[in-house]
Amino acid sequence: MISAPPMNSRQRALDAVQPRGRIGVEIGPLNRPLIRRADGEILYADHRSTADLRTKYATHPDVTGPDAAPLMEVDLVLDGRTLAEALGPRAPVxxxxxxxxxxxxxxxxGWLGDMAASLREDGVLFLAVPDKRFTFDFRRVPSTTGDLVAHHLARAATTSPAQIFEHTARTANVxxxxxWAGAGREPPPLFDSQLVSALRNARLVAETGTYLDAHCTVYTPVSFLTVFRELIALDLMPFEIAAITPTERDQLQFYVTLRKHAAASPAERAAATPRLDPRRHHDLPEPPPPPPLNWRARIALAWLVLRTGRSTQETSLHG
Incomplete structure (x- = not known):
């Protein structure tokens, strides 16, 4: 029986949020929204207006080039406002x-708190999250609960010196x-003098408060569950992890559905967290097994075993 192909990001999102007859928000869709206006009532949010986004991405052919899909018209310009503030009377969604x-x-x-404030009870937040094992974050250490708690207690409003340093210093050409095939485990740096650039960027952020875009936190599917189970148990967010789809073969992201469940206790919500096998969803993947030998190769291998006295396993290993 032929198995169905895996769902793409848009299909995953549609399956998770069921937009027909409901109202929702997609954050940062640019020109590739997961939820389209034809799917249901949807509001697009971004930190900039549509006109500002056209200027920002003027040199990005995938976003504003002649062959690119048009940018979505931004309904909610965040720019210093929380999503709940931008929604106003249209909340909760x-x-x-x-x-x-x-x-x-x-x-x-803090961001998840804002998302929760914008959602009704039992509302869902669907996330597509890059898996650090398969992106330019390959060399970075997964973020910890302490990392997230520290930045929350510091009321971090912009990328911290530590976050920008790690982002710049560890970026790899993956x-x-x-x-996925079991190779490429020592990817080269993405550019020269990364450590020097990392320190320079960290000093700039520390001394001037300049915003520099970065991957502030990085995860594998297993590390994400570990961190967020603890954050939920600490009652730092009113969500439970309703579902997770770990990274599929030859892909670079996993999917998480969080459900707002403020009525349940933190212990109940934390206990509902799914579990994954670390060997498959945290460690680097094992290379795929070799294809089965055809009959000619089997005969040749059997003859070699008879002639050399080696076992089949030894012959396979040593040739």
């Missing part, structure tokens, strides 16, 4: 979608297909 957004947020706990 039924769902929120954020693809490759949360890793750019300096204070994910070959996604090679890593």
């Amino acid at each position: 039924d769902y929120i979608v954020a693809s490759h957004v949360m890793e750019h947020v300096a204070d994910p706990i 070959d996604l297909v090679a890593i």
